[in-house]
Amino acid sequence: MLVFLLRRLAQSVFVLIAMMIVVFFGVYMIGNPVDILISPDATPLEVEETMARFGFDQPVHIQFLKFIGNALQGDLGRSFVHGEPAVQLILSYMPATLELALLGLIFSVMIGVPLGVYAGYKADRWQGRAIMTGSIFGFSLPNFWVGMLLILIFAVELRWLPSTGRGETVEVLGMRLSIFSADGLQYMILPALTLALYKASLVTRLARAGTQEALMQDYVKFARAKGLSETRILVVHVLKNIMIPIITVLGLELGSMIAFAVVTETVFAWPGMGKLLIDSITTLDRPVIVAYLMLTVIIFIIINFTVDVIYTLLDPRVRVRGEAT
Amino acid sequence: MTAMLELNGVSRRFEKKLDGVERLARRLGADLRETCVNAVDTASFTVARGEVVGLVGESGCGKSTLGRMVAGLLPVSDGEIRFEGIDITDARSARAREKRLRIQMIFQDPMSSLNPRMKVADIIGEAAVYHGLTNRQSVADYVDQLLEKVGLDRAFAQRYPHQMSGGQRQRIGIARALAVKPEFLICDESIAALDVSIQAQVINLFQDLRRDLDLTYLFISHDLGVVEHIADRVVVMYLGRIVEVAPTEALFDGPRHPYTQALLDQVPRLGAGRQVFRTVKGEIPSPLNPPPGCHFHPRCPMAGPRCRRDVPRRITEGDHSTACHLHDGGTE
Amino acid sequence: QDLRIGFASEPSSADPHFHNVGPNNQLRRNVFESLVGTDEAQQLTPLLAESWEPVGDTRWQFNLRDDVTFSDGSPFDAYDVVYTVCRIPGVPDSPSLFTTYTGGITDLEVIDPHTLIVHSAEPYPLMPTEFSTFGIISARANGVDGAAIEFSPEGCGDLNYPATQAFNDGSIAIGTGPFLLESFRRGEGIELVRNPDYWGEAAPWEKVTMLPLTSEGPRVAALIAGDVDLIENPPLQDLERLRADDTMRVVQGISNRVIYIHLDHEQEPSPMITGTDGANPLKDIRVREALTIAVNRDAIVERIMGGVAVSAGELLPPGMFGAHDEGDLPPRSFDAERATALLTEAGYPEGFGITIGTPNDRYINDAQVAQAVAQMWARIGIETEIDASTASTFFSRRNAFEFSAYLAGWGAGTGEMSSPLRALLATRNPDLGLGGTNRGQYSNPEMDAVLVEALRTVDDTARQELLRKASRMAMDDYAIIPLHYEVTPWAMRAGLDYTPRADQYTLPYLIRPVE
């Protein structure tokens, strides 16, 4: 376990450093923030002053060294636009995205796993084929389009659910979350569904493939030969085996979900990191962009790590090997 | 009889070194060791020209590793391999490369040992053309001859491996090896994957080829019956070490090492009537941490204190050599 | 009574002096009042100052109200103004300071607590306008004795200033405005509550929630779904539907923003111009005229802008200071034939190739308008491409002079013609603060002279004449192609009313319930 931790740490450090370099220069390539930030009435002199205030008048490599120096001390700079430390800013937006992604994940598992297992079980029947065809549509639909359609249907036409925004929040562990209040949950349903649709299809397919595969395995046949009921075979023998790959993939997908929240949050005006990122790109708020990417990578690292741990807990083959080392 | 192939103390270790991270972890107190499998441990024996030497032993005892070292597919950790008197231990030298071509290997799995995307004609002909044994114009004939040699119709040249049965594929594998005019064949479980009736066909083929082409074999198998049938001499391995080497008849009539005895005892045999199966106790130990002394001692009914302590030397009496303390001054 | 408003953009901070940008200024008007107010047409109105007048060439006197208290109960006086002007240049990490407006102040002289004299180095006709741009904060509330401040443009010595963060978390959001800042939550919304002790007419709303709904569709969806009561900038295409809906009301008014295409007057060869062997055809006035009259403004207004825009003949709509009266300088009429003829005359019978740079998320239908112009130019034989990108990229490229023609917009913050002329058409001169946004590098010394004179003329009538003259000079030179003035719409549920504003601000205290 220690080795595993250390190795992960080393990799993470590599990724972070690479990320810092790539991101800094990547962001640096995109325009001059002062052009956006400053009031159009400002005189060229004021523009120059502002440039100097943010240190843009210095050569790139100096800026980079400064950036690295600060970054190593955990300071990713202050948002040009908001004047707050970028990290703090993002952290204040993060709970909204995380809870959205999490609910999306829960939705996708709740929808995907049962459908997938059933489809795998009935792979050659019309039920299985219907589910598969459905799942294809599920992941062929572009995210933004789905969101808009959902708003049209559920908010505008039926008026069942609120269209946009966040709703009531409750403070939990210092984070303000919607997921714990009924009102807040209402606001989350549509965006979370939008986010979940693609993943649900993915999970369905994974679960189906896994189930099909598992059903061909000798241990399933052996379980049948033991006289177990089909339900038990599916729920205990098959499910436990397929959950391992599903969890692995989903864990990784949680990351991409956070990333794809960019689109969903824009559509639903959900005040999360993704929207902050888009806004920061439009305003060229470099520290926020950089901090966003860095924090996303850190989240990724944490997620990957957690996934590995869960994986270890689920898969005894890995678990025991882990104990041995 | 001069030795065609000679192995002198050949060893092969698979070491898993600790990388930087793991070393760091160990320093931090993690229980980490460099692991080392002595897949083959100072193996020495010779194969004379025209001879068939059988190599037997249980799964994981290092048979394939040994075979692959001889074939030059795996580097040797220690010791030397000589072929016709020439040191071919280092596969990179030009001399060795040329000699190496004389040694060919026939693999176990007739499916995975053939490139599924090549036609039989190419599988067999490619190396021959590359090494200038034939040219592009005449390669078709060359392939046809080889097919004929291994008892296949020339029509097979245009097929893909998956269009053939296991026995036919194995013949293609043999033809491929023969294409570079080898003198020495290593057959690594070459018939294990085949059905009994097909096994017989392939065994017969091997014997025919031996006669016609004057081939020498190192015949690796865990099936004692097959080895008894085909080999002139038998090498028995246990957990990386050679425990007994003897002419086939001598070995089957009077096995000297307790392991060989147990092995022969336990093979189910036809014609023995209803058998009461007797067993050696215990399991094959993990090669990762083999027992000290004689590797076989935990399972050996005759083991004494010395067996636990000392690695037995191989004692040769006539053409029969055994590595057992029983034959080297007792187990006390 | 609660009011929920859907905003198209979000303020970056509640600090009134942190960032000189529309959304922030709009928010601050609710909480922090300025000395001078502006009405719907951007005419100056008394606010914290009851009146003002020039005193000699370089001084303005402001007479302040004496019945105003800050929301913490402390009285408002001239020292608070001094304190505020002192704070402005030193707001840390500000992306865009208000020094643009206070930079011209050389001294502040407090005659008595409610009389203030503002000094400038040169005649400064726009001084009252400048005092409408920033909100006043309390010196006392920050533990500063206003009377003791030594004002100097370089800095007022070591004073205690509130941190930007303190405004955002509400701890020091103390102003004189009709509302108090209840909470400022980024991304989620801002809550305002009525200031019970407001000196003027009390705001009609107990509580106002300002929600950032930055994408159009969701914004209008939220209104239709009843989640908000009023939205700014409803998408043009939805106006028809909203208008047809009895439960909705739409208001609209012309804004101070003109959408224009600026041409490269300088570079040779000019970027992205093809088929001219390196020459810059835009230097030829005939070509500029051709390009100008090839555009069918009315078609754009009607088709692309859904009628919610007004064709432009200069850079500020009629009725605003320095603009010509209706009909005096009408939009150039569309004449494709003449345009073709002019091109031939100028030596480009086959036309040439040009690319219009445009942002695609900055102005209403910006990229679509550019496309429409491209269509029209294409019809007179000029092969036109569109290079549309997100505003940030666009502005940076534009500022690096990467376009030979670009579409952009200009909102006259001061509400008078000097603003666009000075920024867009005056010869670039950083020292004088001229031509800051003149990225076509237009230069017309005669016009410059008229403009500079206007900028120093305190007398309104004279200044207005000068500005009109300068504007006509530029238009006659086809220096820039004005397309249209944006008209700003607001949509709300029936039962509310709002008077459209040229400055495009949505000010909750001006939203009224109606029967």
Add this chain to the structure above:
Amino acid sequence: MSAVETTPPPVDLGKRWRITSRMAGVAVAASLSMLLSGVGLPPLVSRIILLVGLIVLAAALLKGKYRKFFSGPSAYVATASLLLLVVLAIFATELSPQNPYDLRQLDIMDGRLPPGSTTFDGSMTFHLGTDEQGRDILSGILYGLRVSLSVSIAATLAAMAIGVVVGIYSAWAGGRIETILMRIVDFQLSFPSILVALMLMAAFGRGLDKIVIALIIVQWAYYARTVRGTALSETRKEYIDAARGLGLPDWRIVFGHLLPNCIPPLIVISTVQVANTIVLESSLSFLGVGVPITQPSLGLLIANGYGYMLSGQYWMSMYPGVALLAIVASINMVGDRLRDTLNPRLTR
């Protein structure tokens, strides 16, 4: 020998088929690159060659497995609709009533007309309506299909090529090189594609070529990892040992033996990947960083019409959306069938 074969049965072609399919491949590649280079449209002939080439390739891929492929109605529907959409895309020029990319042919006076309207002068009917530029939505869809398809196919092919080289090389070389390459791959993969593409496009600016590059960058690592996996398991197979034992040089083993066995599993993946790429491209265009605005892809058409959804002018966004859904879904469905057909594990 077990009843289930562990190696995928190779694409089994007769000699003539092999030559034909190779020629078809070359033709497809050539015509595609012509299509992409965007300089005018390639002549009709070469587009016909492209279509025929594609069909031949598909037939070659499926040779002998038609029965299996076409089991169930969805396979027919998907194949037919894919074929139809591809034909529409290839012959967009001939089929569409208007060239929506030619500004001279557009007239904003025809803007935002509902389906079935006619032009000002009545010379043309807009069967699916127009957008605000007066662009015929039907023509826009046909051209947009072509852009979406060729961009994603080109990006997928190029990414696959890079991925194959990196993957095979690292699997073969092993050791430090492998570690470094795989770290880079991990790094790339740990970064969600949409973000990378977003940043890249923000930095590059718009343009067909740029979006192709961005899409390549976000995808190559995926292939590299997949290929490396395959290559690793293939190198463990005995036919590689046999080739080495026969004294063949490394390059010959890599190109002659390893490579051909690593690519087939990619065929299925890449089909699905083409669909994903189309969606990604449309998302980027939707976010305003994709193709040039005057040459709309499906995503951009949707984005442009998106604002009009609520106002009842649904056709601007809805029809391109349906087209996008159709093309993505049919590619995915065909990919699905392909997988089931070519996957030996499901063979019975």
Add this chain to the structure above:
Amino acid sequence: MSVLDVRDLQTHFFTDAGVVKAVDGVSFSLDAGEVLGLVGESGSGKSVTGFSILRLVDAPGRVVGGQINFKGQDLATLSNREMRSLRGNRIAMIFQDPMMTLNPVLRIETQMVEAVRAHHRVSHAAAKDRAIRVLARVGIPSPADRLAAYPHQFSGGMRQRVAIAIALLNGPDLIVADEPTTALDVTIQSQILAEVQELARETGTALIWITHDLAVVAGLADKVSVMYAGRIVESGPTDDVLTAPGHPYTEGLLGSIPGHGRRGERLTQIPGMAPNMARLPVGCAFAPRCHRVDETCRAKAPAITDIGPKRGLRCFHPIVETEGAA
């Protein structure tokens, strides 16, 4: 009464490539305590026969004919639920690959307890007790501790013992063992064989031992049935069949086994290869490879004939000429 009586069993696979008659008219019967060796080469239908008895044939396969009488009950007439209550209870099965038959993610305890509780309403503790007892019986040291382990913590031989223990849990009347030792090493195989021999003797469980290794059958089985292409071509008491084979295929098979003192000689080889099960010849399936073949064989498939006490044969030209042969 015999424990199992299979009559004319037919199991076909309806594949894309055609109907595979994997089992085509197989008959045998088995008494309590008897061991039947079912031998034949790969693909001859041994496993499918086994699965058919438990009604566990995978799609697209179906039992299309014949009867399987288990203690007087025709299994074909049972409902799925009734069949399930027999499986693992009265009839148990052991598979070839010990690596694959145990679910890798469940503890041995779970896998054993569920097998008991699927058939008996007993407490978890009671079921566990039984598991421990049975594990001890198949020679697993300190079984109580090992219950908590996962399959991969066992060696191959141990895993196969666990599988056998699971089969024995409910004291079945019949065990179908499908090549349970093929994947194991010689020394381990003989341990298992010894174990099984003893168990069969003690419990009186009837055993069907499927294998392709004639030598194993010789040592273990009371009677043997030789399968070729989905049919039993010869059956009878083990010693009789192996010493005096009647069918040319059995003879060939015996002759092709190397190494009982026939060193260096050519092995008898059966020419050709195993037939494609989807396209069997009209007549005797073995005809194309048979050295005694004639027109009759090609025209018509031979039926089973009794050629002696308990011996059946499916050949027109048996090697041992007997009275009454057709």
